[in-house]
Structure formats: C-alpha cells, structure tokens
Amino acid sequence: MSEATHIPVIDISTPSPNVAQQVLTAAKTHGFLFIQNDGVTIPPQDIEDMFHLSKKYFHQPREAKAEFAIHSENAGGINRGWVSMQGESLDPQGQKDGKEAFNIAPSTPSTPLQPLPKILAQSSPLISRFQTQCHALCTSILDLLGTALDVPDPTYFSSRHDRARGSSGSIFRLLYYPETGTSGSGNEKKTEHGGGDGDGGESQIRAGAHSDYGSLTLLFRLPGQPGLELLSLSNTATAEKTWVPVPVNPAPATLSTPPILVNIGDLLSFWTNGLLKSTVHRVTSTSSTTTSSTERYSIAYFCHPLDHIQLDAVPSAVIQEYGESKKGEEELAGQRKRLGMGEGEGAVLTAKQHLDRRLKVTYGL
Ligand SMILES: O=C(O)CCC(=O)C(=O)O
Numbered sequence: 582m583s584e585a586t587h588i589p590v591i592d593i594s595t596p597s598p599n600v601a602q603q604v605l606t607a608a609k610t611h612g613f614l615f616i617q618n619d620g621v622t623i624p625p626q627d628i629e630d631m632f633h634l635s636k637k638y639f640h641q642p643r644e645a646k647a648e649f650a651i652h653s654e655n656a657g658g659i660n661r662g663w664v665s666m667q668g669e670s671l672d673p674q675g676q677k678d679g680k681e682a683f684n685i686a687p688s689t690p691s692t693p694l695q696p697l698p699k700i701l702a703q704s705s706p707l708i709s710r711f712q713t714q715c716h717a718l719c720t721s722i723l724d725l726l727g728t729a730l731d732v733p734d735p736t737y738f739s740s741r742h743d744r745a746r747g748s749s750g751s752i753f754r755l756l757y758y759p760e761t762g763t764s765g766s767g768n769e770k771k772t773e774h775g776g777g778d779g780d781g782g783e784s785q786i787r788a789g790a791h792s793d794y795g796s797l798t799l800l801f802r803l804p805g806q807p808g809l810e811l812l813s814l815s816n817t818a819t820a821e822k823t824w825v826p827v828p829v830n831p832a833p834a835t836l837s838t839p840p841i842l843v844n845i846g847d848l849l850s851f852w853t854n855g856l857l858k859s860t861v862h863r864v865t866s867t868s869s870t871t872t873s874s875t876e877r878y879s880i881a882y883f884c885h886p887l888d889h890i891q892l893d894a895v896p897s898a899v900i901q902e903y904g905e906s907k908k909g910e911e912e913l914a915g916q917r918k919r920l921g922m923g924e925g926e927g928a929v930l931t932a933k934q935h936l937d938r939r940l941k942v943t944y945g946l
C-alpha cells in the first residue's frame with residue numbers, strides 16, 4: 582500500500598483531543614481507519630463466535646436459507662433476511678455480486694430481534710450482544726468526531742444515533758463469498774470485469790464498487806481472507822485513481838487480533854458538507870493469476886442515525902467553512918446529484934429520506 586493510502590491504526594481506549602484529531606484526519610483523508618481492538622468493547626471471542634455462527638449458517642442447504650429470503654414476511658420485512666448468491670449488485674452498473682448475505686436489524690429494548698432461522702435464533706443472545714457492542718464502538722467514534730470538529734456538544738452525532746430513542750436504518754450483515762472455480766459454487770466463471778481501473782490485472786469481483794449508505798460502517802474480516810480494495814487517489818495532478826488492497830491486519834507483529842476497520846458512509850459525508858470522505862470500495866478474488874479463490878467471510882455493522890433526524894447544518898465552523906470552499910461545493914453538488922436532488926434544492930433531508938433516496942437512485946426501489 583502506498584504511503585498516500587496508509588490507513589492508520591488508532592488506539593481510542595483513552596480518548597483525548599489528540600486521539601480525536603487522529604480519527605478526524607483519517608476520516609477526512611481516506612474515509613477509512615482502523616480501530617485497535619481493546620479486547621473489551623468488542624471481545625475477540627465474540628468476533629470469533631460470530632464468524633463460527635456465520636459459517637454454520639451459510640453452509641446450510643440453499644432451501645433452508647431461502648425460507649428467510651430478503652424482504653420476505655418470514656424474515657421480518659424490508660431489508661431483512663437472506664440475499665442469495667448473485668442476488669444483488671453493489672455496483673448497479675456492474676455484474677452481480679459473488680456473495681450471499683444475511684441482514685439482521687438491531688434489536689432495541691422495545692423491539693426484539695426479527696424472526697430468525699433456527700441456527701441463528703439459537704444464538705440470539707450473542708447476536709444482540711454483538712450488535713450492542715458494535716453500536717457502542719460507533720458511539721465512541723462519533724463522539725471523537727464531534728470533539729475534533731469542535732461541535733459545542735461533542736455528543737451531537739452520537740445522541741442522534743441513540744437506539745433507545747427510536748428506529749433507524751442500522752443493519753447488521755453477515756457476508757459469505759463462496760469458493761469459486763469449483764463445481765457447485767454457483768459462481769464458476771472468472772470475469773474480465775474490474776481490471777480497468779488502474780490495477781492492470783484481471784480480477785473477479787465478489788462485491789461491486791460502491792460506497793456505504795449510512796454514517797459509519799464497522800467491518801470484521803478474517804486473517805488469510807483478503808480481497809477488500811479501496812479506490813484511492815494515486816495522482817493529485819491528474820486525479821487518477823487506483824485500487825488499493827486493505828490488509829486484514831496491517832501490523833500482525835504487534836496486533837494479536839486484527840483491528841476493526843471503520844469507514845465513513847455517504848450520509849455522514851453529506852451531513853458534514855463532504856468534509857468526511859465516503860470512499861468507494863469493492864471486494865475482489867484473492868488471486869489475479871488463478872481462476873479460483875477460497876471462501877471468504879466478513880461481518881459488517883452499518884450504523885445509521887435515527888430515522889427522524891434532520892441532516893441540517895452541524896454547528897461546527899470547520900464543517901461550515903469546508904461547505905463554502907470550492908472543494909466542498911463540488912463535493913456537495915456531486916452528492917446532491919447522486920441523491921436525485923435538483924440544483925440549488927436546499928431541502929433538509931431526514932436520515933430516512935437520505936437512505937430512501939440513496940436506495941432509489943441505486944436500485945430504483
Ligand atoms: O466483505 C467486505 O470486506 C466488504 C463488504 C462491503 O463493503 C459491504 O458489504 O458494504
């Protein structure tokens with residue numbers, strides 16, 4: 582990875598203005614940062630158990646998984662349940678993704694977990710606990726951003742994500758990228774797609790190029806299962822971009838458990854006038870020289886503000902100034918266009934409207 586895209590590993594276990602600045606700098610520069618796992622907020626044992634559960638779930642026969650198909654009543658409605666192999670394209674202009682997924686909406690004190698297939702239901706306490714832990718980490722990161730952005734109330738962002746106060750678009754997602762190049766995987770063909778963005782090689786797209794929709798995404802991956810790449814500026818003069826791999830553990834000699842990867846989503850970028858970057862990323866096969874790749878698992882927590890939260894001006898001089906700069910204006914015009922908002926349309930969106938527009942523009946939902 583070139584120095585320009587060196588994603589820092591940040592230890593936030595003792596929050597301070599300096600730590601807050603480190604988080605802000607990474608969010609402004611790369612839109613990606615690693616958080617050192619303190620072993621407490623999200624215990625490594627729970628991460629391991631979640632991966633174990635995910636493996637057990639996805640290794641079931643197709644028919645068992647189809648009972649809880651995404652958006653079905655069985656699965657508890659819209660955006661919940663199982664996404665089949667090639668069942669979605671994260672890049673609407675690209676090919677179908679070579680992956681399966683299972684979406685679980687977070688439980689709250691007033692809403693229990695959605696109906697789950699038996700294997701997952703048996704581990705409901707682990708799933709609920711894991712979601713709560715993920716949300717707690719998001720809260721800490723949002724508070725650090727509030728501090729570094731000099732918002733008078735540093736909990737400005739996090740209080741607007743308070744799960745006890747209502748529903749949100751937050752979603753917890755188990756992801757499975759089946760082995761390819763062998764019979765029965767359902768995704769045998771190696772494709773030519775994806776080599777044209779500067780990496781020069783042939784690679785198979787397992788999850789198409791996209792940016793995430795919400796405020797923050799936490800991503801858990803397993804050592805020995807690389808494949809995530811982000812689109813990074815490689816030449817400022819020509820604005821040329823290139824795909825850069827994101828290691829699972831950037832410092833295995835010093836970090837016994839992989840740090841947690843965090844990235845900024847479109848909503849938080851929009852809310853901060855484009856100051857925080859929502860960076861395009863994708864998942865490719867592990868090898869650019871062979872036709873097969875081994876199975877891969879990841880787990881994502883997509884954190885969203887409460888549905889009713891208005892994404893209006895954040896009381897931060899840094900954000901306001903950025904919005905008035907040429908770069909900020911360009912950034913916002915691009916985001917508005919992507920959201921299908923007319924030029925000069927100054928309407929304030931709620932978090933739910935933002936998500937609905939983003940889904941509508943991307944999927945025509
Ligand atoms: O599986 C991964 O490593 C990334 C998945 C991803 O970017 C997503 O689901 O939004």
Ligand SMILES: [Fe+2]
Pocket residue numbers: 791792793862
């Ligand atoms: Fe993503």
